[in-house]
Amino acid sequence: MRARKAPMKNTLLSRGLAGALALASLLGAAGADAQDRTLRVSLNTELQVLDPLVTTINATRVFAYLVYDTLVGVDGAGHYRPQMLEGWEVSPDRLTWTFTLREGLEWQDGTPVTAEDCLASIRRWSKREALGGQMMEAVREATVLDARRFRFRMSRPFAFVIEALGKSGHTIPVMMPARLANLDPHRAVPEVMGSGPFVFLQKEWRPGERASFVRNPRYRPRAEPADALAGGKVVKLDRVELVSVADQATRAVALQSGELDYLEILPLDFVVPMRRNRAVTVGTPRGIDQFLAVVNVNHAVPPFDNPKIRRAFQAAVQQPEVMAAMGLPDDLVVPWCGSIYMCNAPGSTEAGTEPLRAAGPERARALLKESGYKGEPVVFLHAQASALLNPIGLVVADQMRRAGFNVDLRSSDYATVAQRRLSRAPVEQGGWSVAPIVLNGIDAVNPLSNPLVAYNCSEVWPGWYCDPPTSRLLAEFSEAATPATRRALADRLQAAVHENVNFVLAGQFAGPPAWRSNLRGVVPFSFPVFWNIERR
Known part of the structure; x- marks a missing residue:
């Protein structure tokens, strides 16, 4: 007699339990306090490339918003707000734009962020991205005015200057030091040097296994509340770990058991049962x-x-x-x-x-x-x-x-x-x-x-x-x-x-995210961001 095939759900669960045990071993036996201060995340794709201009893989975009910052940020209502910028001025004929950086911005190595850095970063980005390229085609002259100010003089009005500088889609206009931004835009930069809320521990990076980030002590969040990619990106936990988990069922079971805290996308077979689990919150993305x-x-x-x-x-x-x-x-x-x-x-x-x-x-x-x-x-x-x-x-x-x-x-x-x-x-x-x-x-x-x-x-x-x-x-x-x-x-x-x-x-x-219900402050957005999160 042929053995009866196990139901698919049971097969997934068994495989997931075995994988979760292996994952627990991988994560190690750190102290309870250290675990409480660490956010353990599994993205839908692995982090393999560290430059957001040379790939459209979503893991690199998530990486970019951890370690870099942008001049403008979009909020949850779709409005564009100053982020690294203190603000901007536009002439009545819309042909002159003057931008001013916030005071005290620093790269993670302690050197100041300058207008020259930002202009070089914009130029690099515009060579790889459609909206940036169209904007720069309309710029007749781009000039550094002083350490904190730069100016665009346009050859014609361009209606989406601010939307371009705040673009959150793939190929993001992240800011980096001019010494890196002036390199070939078609090759990944050889060094990660951002001014964002986290520092990437590149020496600890094990591709296909784990990428770790710690709070950037030099980051200056804005005073406003966090709102999507705008407002105060306040880091409330000490560490974020992106853990590579190839098997979908293993991800889901590890979230259920608490070995993982956050899934970028909950495996689709698990959406319905996870909605019944009080220990897990399943997001409901719309529009x-x-x-x-x-x-x-x-x-x-x-x-x-x-x-x-x-x-x-x-x-x-x-x-x-x-x-x-x-x-x-x-x-x-x-x-x-x-x-x-x-x-x-x-x-x-x-x-x-x-x-x-x-x-x-x-x-x-x-x-x-x-x-x-x-x-x-x-x-x-x-x-x-x-x-x-x-x-x-x-x-x-x-x-x-x-x-x-x-x-x-x-x-x-x-x-x-x-x-x-x-x-x-x-x-x-x-x-x-x-x-x-x-x-x-x-x-x-x-x-x-x-x-x-x-x-x-x-x-x-x-x-x-x-x-x-x-x-x-x-x-x-x-x-x-x-x-x-x-x-x-x-x-x-x-x-x-x-x-x-x-x-x-x-x-x-919708590919819904899911996270442990003991997390609060999760910022809803099209892709995961990890500021503002704390553990209850």
Whole structure:
């Protein structure tokens, strides 16, 4: 007689218990007081790169906000506030901007933060990031006035100077000393030297195992209460440890047992049972704090250099099917979303979404037949080890096959996918065709920084989409002075994205964080930040 297969939940639990025991051994037997003063965190991806300008992996963004600071910070309501800056002045014609740093800012080695450092950091960032690049194209002259002040003289009005300097999406405008910022922006800086609330213990760093941070004694928090990335970033615990835990079930069980304090994303199979556990708090992200699932499409090589084939792919992806595979409660999923600016968010719009609403295998097959597709291989990069990307990839790959695409599924970890996405080689020479990814909603709110449109005709973002009329619309948007004009242009930009099929949308959902209920002061945001937290 064949042995009966154990239920999946029990299998996950058993594996998680075994992993949690190993994790407890890894964390060691530090004294109770030291443990109480340490926040033990597991992120969804491992920290492998320490420069936030050379990768879009979310772990590096979390790292950046621990050790670096920004001139401007966005609060929970989406307003941009001075952070390192004391403030700024704008001339009536909007062509002169003067910025003043707060007094007493220091790098972690005790040297003062200067206007020269900040201007060098802005220049470095603008060479890697779409919004920064557009801003600096409008800057005729950038000048250091004195140790604490610098000035932009613009060649034309640019409507999003402050939003650019406070951009919290990937490729963040972090400040670093000029001696580092003046190095090649396409190579990671060789040293971590920030002015943020934490100091990274680089000598203790064990990639794939643990990264440790301690309170920065030289950091001067603002006087206002903490509010998302704005206000006073007051560190109330002595130490933060990012602990690498590859197995999803192990993460969940370790949180349950108290071996971990905080999970960036609670494994989706555990959301419902953890909601019943009083020792654990499960977050409920809404709107721009949710994720947008999209498929990165490689426009540079066949077959998706053909817009007709891209439209057939767009018609093949049925968002409700993809979102059902996530296994989340209904209140954490938006089954269908056609807005590149997120649904249930201030920028939501239905402009240009008609092709997405008509998705289905019959329409996709018809469009594929009309496109001239001849069965060329579609190399599908599938991040099998990712709790979020694995189900998305499996469903989208199946939908493509049903539409008639010749799908070559390449399964690996996300780091491998991220590296291969940088290749522009033909698929037969190690290239790729499509790759599901997820975007934080906070990255999508402004067309000038939204990866689905902001990198139009740019060499920076993998996929290399290019639609010349979109470039003109982006330029108009950058100068738009009124909300009504911005809204109209944002709608036109979204319609252009769907017409050109820059990316294919696969749905919107929440990857909820979870933390031990004895923590208070957790700052809700699109990604985890670790100031303001204390243990009850």
